[in-house]
Amino acid sequence: MVAKIIVEGLTISYEGQPAVRNLALAVEEREILSIIGPSNSGKTSFLKTLNRMNDFLPGFKMEGRIALDNRDIYRELDVLLLRKRIGMVFALPLPLPLSIFDNVAYGPRLHGTKNAAALNAIVERCLKASYLWEEVKDRLTTPAFCLSGGQQQRLCISRTLAVEPEVILYDEPCSGLDPISTAKVEEAMRELKEKYTQILVTNNTKQAARVADRTAFFLMGELVEIGTTSELFTRPKDQRTDDYIAGRFG
Amino acid sequence: MGNPKIIQKIVFFLLAAATVAIIIPVALIFIIILVNGLPALTPEFLFAAPRSGMKAGGIFPALVGTIYLTLGTMLFSLPLGVLAAVYLTEYAKESWLTRVIEVAIVNLAGVPSIVYGLFGLGAFVMFLNLGASILAGSLTLAIMTLPVIITASREALTAVPKSFREVSYSLGASRWQTVWKVVLPNAVPGIITGTILGLSRAAGETAPILFTAAAFYLPKLPQSVFDQVMALPYHIYVLSTQVPNVPVKIQYGTILVLVMLVFIMNITAAVLRARFRKRKLW
Amino acid sequence: MQKRYFEKLVEAAVFLSGLTAVLFVILIFVFLFRESAVFFSRVNIFAVLGGRNWYPLSEPPQFGFLPLLLGSLWVTFGAVVVALPFGLAAAIYISEVAPARLKDILKTGIELLAAIPSIVLGFIGIVVLAPWLKNLFNLPCGLMALTGSILLGFMAMPTIVSIIEDSIASVPRSYKEGALALGATHWQTIRRVILPAALPGIIAAVMLGIGRVIGETMAVLMVTGNAAIIPTSILQPVRTLTATVAAEMGEVVRGSLHYYALFGIGLVLFVITFVINLVADLVLHRKRV
Secondary structure, rough: OOOOOEEEEEEEEEOOEEEEEEEEEEEEEOOOOEEEEEOOOHHHHHHHOOOOHHHEEEEEEEEEEEEOEEEEEOOOOOHHHHHHHHEEEEOOOOOOOOOOHHHHHHEEEEEEEEOHHHHHHHHHHHHHHHOOOHHHOOOOOEEEEHOOOOHHHHHHHHHHHHHOOOEEEEOOOOOOHHHHHHHHHHHHHHHHHOOOEEEEEOOOOOHHHHHEEEEEEOOEEEEEEEEEEHHHHHOOOOOHHHHHOOOOOO | OOOOHHHHHHHHHHHHHHHHHHHHHHHHHHHHHHHHHHHOOOHHHOOOEEEOOOEEEOHHHHHHHHHHHHHHHHHHHHHHHHHHHHHHHHHHHOOOHHEEEOOOHHHHOOOOHHHHHHHHHHHHHHOOOOOOHHHHHHHHHHHHHHHHHHHHHHHHHHHOHHHHHHHHHHHHOOOHHHHHHHHHHHHHHHHHHHHHHHHHHHOOHHHHHHHEEOOOOOOOOOOOOOOEEEHHHHHHHHHHOOOOOHHHHHHHHHHHHHHHHHHHHHHHHHHHHHHHHHHHOO | OHHHHHHHHHHHHHHHHHHHHHHHHHHHHHHHHHHHHHHHHHHHHHHHHHOOOEEEEOOOEEEOHHHHHHHHHHHHHHHHHHHHHHHHHHHHHHHHHHOHHHHHHHHHHHHHHHOHHHHHHHHHHHHHHHHHHHHHHHOOOOOOOHHHHHHHHHHHHHHHHHHHHHHHHHHOOOHHHHHHHOOOOHHHHHHHHHHHHHHHHHHHHHHHHHHHHHOOOOHHHHHHHHOOOOOOOOOOOOOHHHHHHHOOOOOOOOOOHHHHHHHHHHHHHHHHHHHHHHHHHHHHHHOOO
């Protein structure tokens, strides 16, 4: 079986400064892959290249090959469809200045869904999938900004799910959240494993240990090591991995 | 060398005096206009046409003409100005071209109003053969108002948080979809207030319409966009320099109506701005 | 894909809209040039630009620009002499000295001035300012260059005040705090630290004020007396470039030399204000960097 995402020889640079060097890895279908490492290791740069959000940054240059289902995302796939297939949850909750319903319905409406019944069904399904439905089902028309931080982030997950992606990218999604909200987000991620491939960038190694099937360790723009989470955390092959996880630097 | 504290007191007093010297005449002007013009504001004045060679009657055709010209100006300058601002904030990358456009906008804003009048005459009245008309006048005023609308729209568009755009793009939206569905709707308040302010200026302008639209006296209201039109600013000019012995009441009455029109627009814009700021959802 | 096609169409429309500002500047220049070229090709340019007599209706007509140019410059210079001290003082007072609530009232007052249409100010000039000056100087008539200068100086005030205000406000606070910490009084700090730092903005304000005044038409037409002579004193009536076009275009025969001469004046006005605005913009932009 071909891996969901295959990365080969990836080098990313901004205005000539390299952020990621000669990266190669594969992401398996329906796994949760977490990427850990200290700041400025290139984790977020890598993530944002996967859904081509980096295209918006002036001076961004990329070399190498990234394939989704064996099609090159730069040369063979349409970028708008790519972003529909690979969704993203950002570090800060970013609701749009709309109602809860309209936030989730934004994506489907973008791609042509107009039927009210269909939209209702989508919104309900996605809010349930991120464990937010029970808390908001009576106030779907109220502004999304009235929700708490944790609720907003789960709303953002619902919003991402509404366009029916195949892969979900998380860029330090729980960094601003309290432990209870974090737990709810992690629980949602576990449930979503059934249908989606997920890549989680996190500064919190314990979160990676809780949630991820496999973990990759990035350091200064390079992939140092990748393996099943339990192996990486208990018997890392590289000394640097061991040092980072043990907290000797970071 | 005197005591610095005393020098400061004297200087600050002079500064305050100079400021007051500017403000007092402004207040006086308003009082003069109000006191002299208010007695003229009867329904007959507002809704009747001038009679006896402008020495009696009302200003209705001029009021209507100004309204037509202002609407025409909005029709041409608003969509163009907003799209131009969208280009500069959402599509264009920083380059020599954007700088040239910015310089052009500053220069359009600084062109003397009579030069706009000449341009309107040469380009719209003569070259495009529109004749002196509401159409020619509106087009001329629209180009004059364009820089104001572009600048206000740019400000409004830039004030929309970048994160909204990021979210939209990450869901697979195209650039225009993002602009249309997320950015523009949230910039509309700022665009509206800027437009109203720009139009209030256009309503008070005389020189651009001197040869492109305004007529001294028309027996009938305009029937089409190719007709000439009377207008408040031009009417004031006529009443104060071209017609002898016009009753002072009529002169001030006309001025008061124009000033009130301009101020209603300005206050509307200010009120809208305050209300939108309160209702902002982010 | 249809969506792609639509996107490209929108992009083109938006791009063209962005270019319209440049397009219109070029068009205005082209039209003015086209019409005035007819005039300049039929006369001796130097005789015109340096000509001392503007008698367009005489036989043969004389089209000397000099009295009009000098009229504009005379009135403008006077306006700056009026506007700069008061405007600078007001800007300093409003941004540095006035207490907060007063500041808002004053700013509103000046913005109100900016909102008054120039035709209205011209009227006030005729009925209030001119008679007052006539009595003050004991002259037969109050319509002269001085009246124009005072009125236009007054009208330029909002432009000058707001730009200098912005300029003062963008002087880094650390400059001011540093001076105060060394024991300088507020005024000493303003005079020695803030104003020099705000100088580019002050220069730009003067330039934009000049641009505004040179381009003013109706108010000047109504109060400066409209005599196309070379002024020797500020108490004489003059004719500005703008007033000439406004006053004579209405009665001119379309296609006559006089008609094209007025376009020639328009071209001169356009070039003058273009240069002023360009330089002022450069000064303002350099300062921000």
